[in-house]
Every structure is written in C-alpha cells, then in structure tokens.
Amino acid sequence: MDIVIKKNYNEVSEFAAKCMLDVIKEKNDAVLGLPTGSTPIGMYNILVNEYKKKSISFNDIKTFNLDEYIGLSKSNKHSYYNFMDKNLFSNIDIKKENINIPNGMTSDIENECFRYENKIKEAGYMDILFLGIGQNGHIGFNEPADFFEPYTHEVKLKDKTVVANSRFFEKIEDVPTTAITMGIKTILLAKKIILIAVGGTKADSIAKMVKGKITPQLPASILQLHNDITVIADEAALSKL
Numbered sequence: 001m002d003i004v005i006k007k008n009y010n011e012v013s014e015f016a017a018k019c020m021l022d023v024i025k026e027k028n029d030a031v032l033g034l035p036t037g038s039t040p041i042g043m044y045n046i047l048v049n050e051y052k053k054k055s056i057s058f059n060d061i062k063t064f065n066l067d068e069y070i071g072l073s074k075s076n077k078h079s080y081y082n083f084m085d086k087n088l089f090s091n092i093d094i095k096k097e098n099i100n101i102p103n104g105m106t107s108d109i110e111n112e113c114f115r116y117e118n119k120i121k122e123a124g125y126m127d128i129l130f131l132g133i134g135q136n137g138h139i140g141f142n143e144p145a146d147f148f149e150p151y152t153h154e155v156k157l158k159d160k161t162v163v164a165n166s167r168f169f170e171k172i173e174d175v176p177t178t179a180i181t182m183g184i185k186t187i188l189l190a191k192k193i194i195l196i197a198v199g200g201t202k203a204d205s206i207a208k209m210v211k212g213k214i215t216p217q218l219p220a221s222i223l224q225l226h227n228d229i230t231v232i233a234d235e236a237a238l239s240k241l
Contacts, residue, residue, distance in 0.1 A: 001210060001223070002230045005238055009198045013042030015232050016130065016196050020047065021056060023128045023192070029060040033129030033182075034088075035140075036065065036080045039196055040130060041087055048091040058094040064120055066131070066140040067181040068102040070109065070154065078169060079104065102152070102180035109154050113180060117152040120186060129190035133197050136160050137205040137218035141181035144217045150185035154178060184222055193229040195220075200236040207240035 006012045020043070023030050034040070050056045065080060072079040081101045089099055100119060106112040120126070131139050136158060142149060143158045157165075157177050166172040187193070197206055209220040210231070216222075223229050231238075 001226075003210070003238065003241070004230060004232045006232060006234050008234055009042060012196055012198055012232050012234055013040075013046060016040070016043045016194055017046035017050070019192075019194050019230070019232075020128060020130070021050060024056055024058070024061065027127060028057065029062070030127040031123045031125065032061060032063045033126035033187075033190055034063050034065050034084065035130050035132050036067075036083045037132050039132050039198060043130075043196070044088045048088065051092045058092045060098075061094055062098045062123055063094065063100060064116075064123070064126060064182075065101040066187075067179050068104040069176040070104045070178040070180060071176050072104050074105075078174070104176075104180065109180065113152040113154065116180070117183075117186065120152075120182070125186075126190040128192045128194065129187060131187070131193060131195045131220075131223075133195060133202055133205055133209065133220050134161060135164060135201055135205055137209060137220045139184075139187065139195075139220045139223070141179045142184055142187075142219040144219065146216060148184040148216045148219070148222060151183040152180065152186060153183055155181050184219065188222065188226055190226075191228065193223065193226055195223065195229065195231045195233075197231070197233040197237040199234070200239060202233070202237040203240040206231065206233065206237055210241060 068080045074081040102116050141155050162175045166175050214221045
C-alpha cells in the first residue's frame with residue numbers, strides 16, 4: 001500500500017486526477033470505477049477541464065459507479081446518477097450507454113444486483129477504481145458487518161452513515177436508509193485502486209485501515225490485501241499514522 005501525502009484538498013484532487021488521466025492516456029477504452037460524495041468533486045472538475053482543453057477523450061471509456069441509493073430516481077437531485085451527471089458526465093464526451101450506475105428504482109433489487117455484477121464482469125472489471133472512506137471505515141456502501149459481502153448487494157446504511165450523508169439533504173429524514181453497492185470482492189478485482197481522503201475526521205479510519213487487523217467491522221481494512229493500492233490524503237487525514 002502506497003501512501004501519498006498532500007498538503008491540502010486541491011493537491012489531493014490534482015494527484016488523483018493525474019492517476020486517472022495516466023490510465024486513460026495509456027488505455028483509451030479503460031474501465032473506470034467511480035465514487036460520489038464531496039471528496040471527488042475537485043478531481044472531477046480537473047477531468048472536465050482537461051477534456052475542454054482537448055487533452056483527453058472519454059469517447060471509448062466505460063464507467064461503473066460504486067453505489068446508488070434505493071428509492072431515488074435518476075432525476076432526483078440527491079441521486080448519485082444526478083450527482084455524476086452534474087459533476088462529470090454531462091460535461092464530457094462519454095457515451096450514455098457506457099455509463100453504469102445501479103438502478104435505485106428497480107422493483108427487483110436482487111435481480112438488479114445480479115445484472116450490475118454481471119455487467120462489471122463482462123467489462124473485464126475496472127482498470128482503476130477510486131474510493132472514499134467513511135468515518136466508520138466503509139468503502140462504497142459496504143458497512144461494518146459480521147462478514148464481507150463479496151458481490152453487488154443491497155445494504156442497510158448505518159446510523160453514522162445516514163448522519164454523515166444528511167449534509168447533502170434538507171433534513172435527515174430525507175436520507176435514504178438503503179442502497180445498492182459493489183461488494184468487497186468486486187472492489188478487490190479492480191486492477192488498481194486509489195483511495196482519496198481529506199480532513200481529520202478520516203484519520204482514525206485510515207490509521208486502522210493501514211495498520212489494524214483485517215476485519216469486516218472495518219471494511220476498508222481488506223484493502224491491505226490488494227497488490228496495487230495508493231492512498232492519497234492530506235496531512236490531517238494521515239495524522240494518526
């Protein structure tokens with residue numbers, strides 16, 4: 001596990017964007033695994049700017065998002081589909097058919113999980129996957145549990161996660177309590193993983209991820225087993241290492 005220390009959020013975003021750009025320039029039909037949340041917005045802004053400068057094209061790129069809330073339509077301003085469209089997809093030349101995000105409005109969640117997992121497999125898994133980390137050590141929406149869920153699945157969100165995500169909603173009651181997420185094995189099958197984090201609130205979970213025992217009670221700890229993972233974080237997020 002490589003640790004890259006940056007001074008601030010802008011430097012974290014710049015280095016993360018460079019990692020993605022390097023993969024795309026090397027393989028113009030790369031498969032990308034993408035996160036949502038506040039942390040990757042800076043990275044997405046840089047990618048959009050590089051596209052506008054015509055230094056990069058996403059025309060043959062395929063993307064798979066880590067997760068989506070259950071019960072939110074694509075047009076809902078809080079859905080991850082809407083987030084990705086606003087911050088990245090509508091501003092680049094990616095083909096709509098190459099964008100993959102779980103369908104949170106499905107009437108058959110089990111079948112949707114199977115469909116999504118199978119589509120990732122058919123694409124050959126991700127060439128590079130970007131992750132954030134929750135304060136409780138979750139990656140994607142893989143929450144602390146008694147065992148590692150291997151494949152795409154439905155998850156009930158922990159209270160801490162709901163509270164953390166409530167900053168994006170008008171009130172906490174509006175935050176969905178279930179989601180569809182990639183599983184741990186699917187994440188580990190990515191050829192390269194980049195985990196980005198900023199702020200002291202992530203320091204404890206990062207320290208346990210890097211130095212603690214591997215346990216499903218801290219899902220990110222499983223990343224110790226991956227042979228090509230880079231953690232890009234600011235000094236505050238790495239302060240307990």
